[in-house]
Structure formats: structure tokens, C-alpha cells
Amino acid sequence: MTSAIRLAASLALLLAASSAPGQDAPKLTWEEMVPAKTSSDPLAVTSSAPVLALDGRTVQLPGFIVPLESDEGGLISEFLLVPYFGACIHVPPPPPNQLVYVTLEEAFNLVSLQQPYWIEGTLQVEEYSSEVADSHYTMRAERISKYNY
Amino acid sequence: MMHDATQNGPPPVLAATRLRFGWQPSAPLLDIPALAIAPGEKVLVRGASGSGKSTLLNLFAGILTPVTGTVSLLGTDLSALRGAERDRFRAEHLGIIFQLFNLLPYLPVLDNVLLPCRFSARRLARARASDGSEEAAAHRLLAELGLPDAAPASAAQLSIGQQQRVAAARALIGNPEIVIADEPTSALDEDSRAAFLALLQEECERVNATLIMVSHERSLEPLFDRVIPMRELTGGTP
Amino acid sequence: MSTRFPIARLALRSIASRRASAALTCCAVALSVLLVLGVQEMRESARQSFASTIAGTDLLVGPRTSGVNLLLYAVFRIGQPSNNVSWQSYERFAAAPGVDWSIPLSLGDSYRGHAVVGTTEAYFRHFRYGRDSRLEMTAGQAFGAGTEAVLGAAAARELDHDVGDEIVIAHGLGATSFLKHDRHPVTVTGILAPTGTVADRAVYVSLATLDRVHETATPSFAPAPADDGGHDHGTAAESGEITAFLLGLESRVQVLRLQRTINEYADEPLTAVIPAVALFELWSVIGVAENALLAVGALAVLTGLVGMLVAILGTLNERRREMAILRSVGARPRQVFLLLVSEAGLLAGAGALLGVALKTAVLGALASPIQTRTGILLESVWPGSAEAVVVAVVTAAGLALGALPAWRAYRNSLADGMTIRL
Numbered sequence: 001m002t003s004a005i006r007l008a009a010s011l012a013l014l015l016a017a018s019s020a021p022g023q024d025a026p027k028l029t030w031e032e033m034v035p036a037k038t039s040s041d042p043l044a045v046t047s048s049a050p051v052l053a054l055d056g057r058t059v060q061l062p063g064f065i066v067p068l069e070s071d072e073g074g075l076i077s078e079f080l081l082v083p084y085f086g087a088c089i090h091v092p093p094p095p096p097n098q099l100v101y102v103t104l105e106e107a108f109n110l111v112s113l114q115q116p117y118w119i120e121g122t123l124q125v126e127e128y129s130s131e132v133a134d135s136h137y138t139m140r141a142e143r144i145s146k147y148n149y
Numbered sequence: 150m151m152h153d154a155t156q157n158g159p160p161p162v163l164a165a166t167r168l169r170f171g172w173q174p175s176a177p178l179l180d181i182p183a184l185a186i187a188p189g190e191k192v193l194v195r196g197a198s199g200s201g202k203s204t205l206l207n208l209f210a211g212i213l214t215p216v217t218g219t220v221s222l223l224g225t226d227l228s229a230l231r232g233a234e235r236d237r238f239r240a241e242h243l244g245i246i247f248q249l250f251n252l253l254p255y256l257p258v259l260d261n262v263l264l265p266c267r268f269s270a271r272r273l274a275r276a277r278a279s280d281g282s283e284e285a286a287a288h289r290l291l292a293e294l295g296l297p298d299a300a301p302a303s304a305a306q307l308s309i310g311q312q313q314r315v316a317a318a319r320a321l322i323g324n325p326e327i328v329i330a331d332e333p334t335s336a337l338d339e340d341s342r343a344a345f346l347a348l349l350q351e352e353c354e355r356v357n358a359t360l361i362m363v364s365h366e367r368s369l370e371p372l373f374d375r376v377i378p379m380r381e382l383t384g385g386t387p
Numbered sequence: 388m389s390t391r392f393p394i395a396r397l398a399l400r401s402i403a404s405r406r407a408s409a410a411l412t413c414c415a416v417a418l419s420v421l422l423v424l425g426v427q428e429m430r431e432s433a434r435q436s437f438a439s440t441i442a443g444t445d446l447l448v449g450p451r452t453s454g455v456n457l458l459l460y461a462v463f464r465i466g467q468p469s470n471n472v473s474w475q476s477y478e479r480f481a482a483a484p485g486v487d488w489s490i491p492l493s494l495g496d497s498y499r500g501h502a503v504v505g506t507t508e509a510y511f512r513h514f515r516y517g518r519d520s521r522l523e524m525t526a527g528q529a530f531g532a533g534t535e536a537v538l539g540a541a542a543a544r545e546l547d548h549d550v551g552d553e554i555v556i557a558h559g560l561g562a563t564s565f566l567k568h569d570r571h572p573v574t575v576t577g578i579l580a581p582t583g584t585v586a587d588r589a590v591y592v593s594l595a596t597l598d599r600v601h602e603t604a605t606p607s608f609a610p611a612p613a614d615d616g617g618h619d620h621g622t623a624a625e626s627g628e629i630t631a632f633l634l635g636l637e638s639r640v641q642v643l644r645l646q647r648t649i650n651e652y653a654d655e656p657l658t659a660v661i662p663a664v665a666l667f668e669l670w671s672v673i674g675v676a677e678n679a680l681l682a683v684g685a686l687a688v689l690t691g692l693v694g695m696l697v698a699i700l701g702t703l704n705e706r707r708r709e710m711a712i713l714r715s716v717g718a719r720p721r722q723v724f725l726l727l728v729s730e731a732g733l734l735a736g737a738g739a740l741l742g743v744a745l746k747t748a749v750l751g752a753l754a755s756p757i758q759t760r761t762g763i764l765l766e767s768v769w770p771g772s773a774e775a776v777v778v779a780v781v782t783a784a785g786l787a788l789g790a791l792p793a794w795r796a797y798r799n800s801l802a803d804g805m806t807i808r809l
Binding site: 066067068069070071072073074076078079080082092093094096099101110112113128134136 | 434435438439442443445517518638639640641642643644646647661663664666667668670671
């Protein structure tokens with residue numbers, strides 16, 4: 001009898017843990033967002049296309065925030081997430097598969113442009129095939145937290 | 150509870166037994182082996198200034214507690230009560246008159262007289278029982294003390310003699326059993342003194358209250374039933 | 388007085404008997420509360436107004452300068468542009484692949500203290516503010532090919548103009564300028580609905596109108612100037628220059644790439660900035676000043692309260708007799724304590740409420756002139772949760788500060804008994 005209870009308890013715990021939203025969404029690295037090189041030629045150019053397999057995956061991704069839209073309170077509602085600071089200024093901008101266009105349900109208070117953040121949500125891949133727009137990643141972020149070094 | 154063996158009849162309103170008090174343990178200010186005051190007595194405790202009269206009154210009123218011994222009022226040992234209970238006991242059974250500045254400056258005379266009724270339900274009830282309402286009781290007392298129209302005035306508008314009479318009215322409202330007065334006539338001129346005391350004693354008799362007064366003035370001695378010299382209470386050599 | 392709450396009523400009577408000094412204390416507290424609340428309100432409204440001024444724009448492009456500076460003079464019209472953008476550069480990037488729309492801006496003229504903005508009708512179609520709100524007309528329509536203008540809501544109200552009126556545009560950016568373009572009066576064709584931003588204050592004309600108006604710049608009695616007096620005209624045809632332009636992209640993700648391209652443009656030194664980023668940088672600068680203001684306000688409240696404390700402590704000695712009297716009629720030491728604390732709390736609370744009333748009155752009176760002068764819309768003139776919090780905090784602080792003299796009185800009343808020698 002007691003072993004049955006124990007089994008039921010651990011099953012319940014397991015269910016609870018897995019249904020907890022985004023409790024432990026897997027962490028993604030920026031390298032994983034670039035498709036692997038198909039040829040072994042060292043001079044082959046790295047693709048700037050997104051990895052289609054990531055479409056629909058719920059992940060956590062760290063990066064710097066480039067605001068695109070803020071509301072009347074000065075809170076940020078849309079931004080680009082990029083892997084390094086200064087993507088606007090010092091260095092060439094990242095290729096399309098090294099940035100994410102993020103929108104938020106609830107605008108948040110950005111502390112500083114130099115503060116990196118963990119963004120958690122479901123990645124989508126938006127496909128374009130015109131000369132003016134490339135396929136890229138988007139995300140509707142569910143959680144944002146400061147990145148602690 | 151011990152009755153004073155020298156008294157027969159009703160139990161004392163105030164009894165002090167082996168009472169000692171001093172600010173420093175080595176120098177007791179007051180040393181009273183036994184003291185009993187009967188109901189309705191008019192007692193004068195006479196002594197020079199600084200002889201500890203006010204300290205004695207503070208002990209009688211329960212504001213100070215003795216180092217050793219007991220003070221019993223109406224059969225209740227004051228030191229057995231907690232602070233808040235003593236405060237309530239004082240409100241219910243004692244009327245107090247100071248030498249000067251008896252009145253709250255921001256209340257009219259009527260409200261000053263009514264103060265004990267605000268802090269004691271018993272006094273309030275007794276005032277209402279005797280006169281119908283506490284305001285009526287206040288007006289009556291003021292009239293009997295010679296101040297029939299003073300009720301709406303403020304303290305600042307009254308002379309010292311008038312203020313002392315208002316203080317007497319306040320001490321008496323709601324029929325407390327004991328009235329304690331700390332040199333109430335010292336600020337009055339000679340003519341007024343006797344008159345004030347006569348009024349005060351008359352009022353006390355009316356409600357059968359016991360009057361305990363301290364003063365340094367010998368001239369008042371004839372006006373009292375009983376005079377206790379301060380030196381009898383200090384334990385010093387007479 | 389009844390037997391209920393004797394202390395509360397004693398406190399009220401006591402304050403009433405010291406009406407004059409109590410009133411002064413209340414006023415001191417009220418003024419400092421007014422300061423805190425007024426500053427808070429202005430701060431938030433200013434922030435909202437600024438933050439709402441531009442939305443839905445991917446890039447703001449101008450001559451080489453800092454992003455914040457460009458935002459300030461091109462969008463907020465604070466400060467002067469010192470350089471221009473050539474029309475060719477504008478055309479080149481307006482036509483770049485991936486650009487959905489563009490709005491050129493030409494600043495430098497004024498009409499009776501209001502900035503004149505030369506632009507195209509693309510402005511009325513694409514410009515957004517607040518939460519992606521579109522511009523709307525309350526009267527008339529956008530300018531067309533004629534010498535016409537559209538007025539912002541505050542400009543129309545302040546200058547008392549309506550559709551059909553004629554206005555004359557002056558040279559330079561001052562309220563008065565002695566080189567007026569008299570020969571080409573401009574007709575008002577439309578008035579914009581209020582946006583609550585600085586956009587309400589401007590006069591909008593087409594670039595062609597600006598050209599026309601500048602054709603004969605020299606009035607008859609002045610010598611023809613060698614240059615045009617050193618003013619920045621920035622009209623397309625005459626000097627082939629504009630002040631700045633706005634770009635909207637088909638895909639926002641392209642913004643970083645296009646920004647880089649513009650910044651590295653070899654033919655002309657240009658700066659392209661993402662408005663949201665420049666705004667954020669602006670806030671970081673202003674934020675420091677805002678926090679300083681708030682700190683000053685809080686200190687002002689504290690000063691008012693300390694003044695009250697000093698007043699109470701000053702009267703404490705006189706009131707020892709009063710405390711002894713209360714003790715003699717049966718008040719407990721705790722009630723003596725409560726009496727003084729509640730007096731302090733009452734004064735602080737009354738002062739805070741008075742401060743809220745003052746703030747409502749003052750801001751209510753100033754709301755309209757402020758909006759007309761600056762475009763800032765004061766959102767919440769009536770008391771709300773911020774006011775409730777301030778009243779609660781100030782009252783609590785008054786009670787806390789009052790506890791000091793009350794404690795002393797409490798101790799005194801125990802020690803004094805009936806033995807005060809006065």
C-alpha cells in the first residue's frame with residue numbers, strides 16, 4: 001500500500017514539474033543558431049540563414065538589448081536581441097541568424113544598454129525570400145531576467 | 150487588612166502600615182508605623198516646606214509606591230495593584246486639588262470640572278445618579294462654590310481664588326470618597342483662605358467625603374478636626 | 388466631550404487653542420507635500436509626453452552628430468541643427484531596398500514663436516506617436532500643392548487661427564524676426580488633433596511652400612545679403628538640403644544593417660539612429676536629474692515635519708503641568724503619550740491633506756498654460772494613489788516624530804506626579 005502511495009506521489013511531482021511553465025527551459029547558445037557547415041572547406045562562408053529546426057522551441061537565450069519601441073512610460077515593448085554590445089555602433093551588425101526580433105506582452109524596464117539579459121520564450125523562424133528581407137528568428141518573450149556575470 | 154486598633158467604628162478610608170519611602174535607600178524620607186484616617190474626617194497634615202508633604206500625598210494617591218509597607222485606600226492595598234489599576238482606582242475614588250494651575254487652559258471651566266467623569270465610568274455614573282446628568286452636577290457644584298456663571302469661561306479669565314474653587318468642584322464631581330489637597334490655599338490671600346476652606350469642607354460633608362490636606366500654615370490648624378504634624382510621619386526625632 | 392475617546396477630543400481641543408502655531412505648522416507640511424507631489428506629477432507627465440512624441444519609426448537620419456542631439460533637435464525641436472542633409476542622400480535612402488516609407492523634415496523657420504516644419508504629406512500618412520497612434524485632423528485637411536499649412540492643436544489654440552486664415556512665415560527661429568516672407572502668405576488648410584506632445588506646437592508646410600516662400604527672401608529696404616543671413620533654411624530646391632528624415636522599414640530586423648550602411652555612407656557624413664535607443668539614452672541623462680528632484684522633494688517634507696517636531700518640543704515644558712493634571716484625574720501614562728502623538732499625527736495629516744488640495748488647485752490652474760507652452764499634457768490633476776501614499780507616509784512620519792516628545796512627556800508624567808514646582 002505505502003509503495004503505491006509513494007509511486008503516486010512521485011508521479012504527481014513529476015507532472016507538476018513538467019507542467020511548470022518555463023521553469024527550466026533549455027539554454028540556447030548563439031552558435032547553435034547558425035547552421036553547421038556542410039563542407040569541410042575552411043574557406044566556405046558561414047550561412048546567415050536560421051536553423052529551421054529551432055522553430056517552435058522554447059528556450060532561454062542570453063544577449064544584449066537594442067530597443068525598437070518604447071511606450072509612454074519609457075518601458076521597452078519591442079527589441080532586437082544581439083550577441084554582443086555595440087551592434088549599432090562599433091562593429092558590423094550581426095547576420096540575420098545571430099539576432100532575434102523580440103516582442104513582449106508587458107513592456108519592461110530596461111536598466112542599461114550595457115546590461116545583458118536572459119530572454120525566455122518560444123523561437124519562431126520567419127521566412128522571407130525577397131531581396132529586402134532575410135529569414136530571421138522572432139520570439140514572443142515570456143520571461144526576462146538580468147544576466148548575472 | 151489591618152484596622153487601626155485605636156479606632157472603633159467604620160473601617161478607615163486610608164490606612165498606612167509600616168510605611169517607608171525614600172529616594173535613596175539609606176535616607177528614608179517618610180517612616181510611618183501606623184496611620185488611619187476615618188471616613189468623613191477632615192485632616193490637616195502640617196509641616197514646613199520641603200518636609201516631604203507632597204511625597205506623602207503622592208503615596209496616598211498611588212502615584213508613588215512605598216519602599217516597604219502598605220498604603221490601603223478603602224481597604225484596597227495600592228501596591229498590590231498594577232499601574233493601570235492604580236490609575237483607575239485614583240480616577241474612581243480620589244479628587245485631587247493642586248496648589249496652582251489646576252485647570253487645563255484649552256478647555257472651558259465646565260469641561261475642566263467634568264474631566265474625572267471622562268476617565269472614570271463610576272464617577273460619571275454617580276454624577277448622573279445624583280443630578281440627572283454630569284453637566285447638571287457640574288453646574289450645581291460650581292453654584293455651591295460661588296461660581297454660578299463660570300461654566301463657559303476659560304481658565305485664563307478667572308482669578309486664582311476662582312480657579313481654586315473650580316478645582317474643588319472638579320475634585321468633588323461624581324462623589325469620590327477621598328479629597329486630597331496639596332497646599333490649595335497657599336496662593337490665595339488671607340481673607341480668601343478661610344472662605345475657600347469653609348466651602349471645601351462644606352462640600353465634603355455634603356457627600357461624606359474624607360478631606361486630607363497638607364499645608365505649611367499654622368493658622369489653618371483650628372479649622373480642622375485633626376492635625377498631624379509632618380514630623381510624626383518622617384520617623385525623625387520629634 | 389463624552390466618555391468615548393477622551394484623548395482624541397483633548398487633542399483636538401488642545402490644537403484648537405493653539406490655532407495660529409498649529410496653522411503655521413500645517414502650512415509648512417502642506418507646502419513641502421505640494422512640492423513633492425507637484426514635481427512628481429510634472430516629471431511623469433513630461434516623461435510621458437516625451438516618450439510619446441515618436442513611435443513606429445525605425446530610423447531617424449541626419450547629419451553627423453550624436454544620436455541624442457539629433458533626436459532632440461529634429462523630433463523635440465530642442466536645440467539647433469548645425470548642419471544639413473543633402474536632398475540626394477535623402478532620395479537615395481528613401482528609395483533603398485527594404486524601406487517602406489520616408490518623411491523628410493526641414494526645420495529653421497518660425498511663425499510667431501512656433502517652429503515651422505517643412506515636410507511632405509507622407510508625414511500625415513505615416514507619422515505615429517504614443518502607442519502607435521496616427522495623426523488626425525480636427526478640421527480641414529493636409530496641405531496640397533498650394534502655399535498651404537497645417538497647424539498643430541496647441542499652435543492653433545495659442546495663435547487663435549482657424550482653417551482659411553493666412554499666416555506669414557518669418558526667417559530664422561526666433562519669436563520675432565525682421566526678415567519676414569511677406570510676399571507669400573500661407574493659407575491654413577487643416578488643424579491637427581492634440582497629441583499631448585511637442586508636435587502640437589508646430590506649423591507644418593510642404594517643402595514646396597517653403598521654397599516658394601524663400602524665393603524672395605530680401606525685403607525691399609534691406610541690402611541684398613551676400614549669403615542668406617547665416618540662417619539655416621534647409622529647403623530642398625534652393626539649397627538642396629533638409630534637416631533630417633525618418634524611415635520606416637518593411638522588416639524591422641533590417642534596421643541594424645541599414646543603420647550601418649547609412650553611418651558608413653561615403654558620399655556624406657550621416658548619422659542614423661534608432662529613435663527608441665536615442666530616447667533610452669536621453670532618459671539615462673534625465674533620470675539622474677529626476678532622482679535628484681525627488682530626493683529634494685522628500686527632504687522638503689522631512690524639513691516640514693522636523694519644524695513641527697521643534698514646535699511640539701518647545702511647548703513640552705509648559706505642558707508638564709497639563710500632564711500632571713490629567714494624571715491626577717485618572718489618565719494613564721499611556722494616554723498622556725497618545726495625546727501628544729495624536730496631536731503630531733493630526734497636524735501632519737492635516738498638513739498633508741492641505742498639500743494635496745493645494746497641488747490639485749495649482750496644477751489644475753496651470754494645466755492649460757503648460758500644455759499650450761510645452762505640449763505636455765498633465766494627466767492626473769485629481770488626487771490618486773500617489774497622493775494617498777504621500778498622505779499616509781507623511782502622517783505616519785508625523786506620528787513617529789511625535790513619539791519623541793510624547794515619550795518624554797510619558798516619562799515626565801510618571802516622575803512628576805503632583806510635585807511640580809512652578
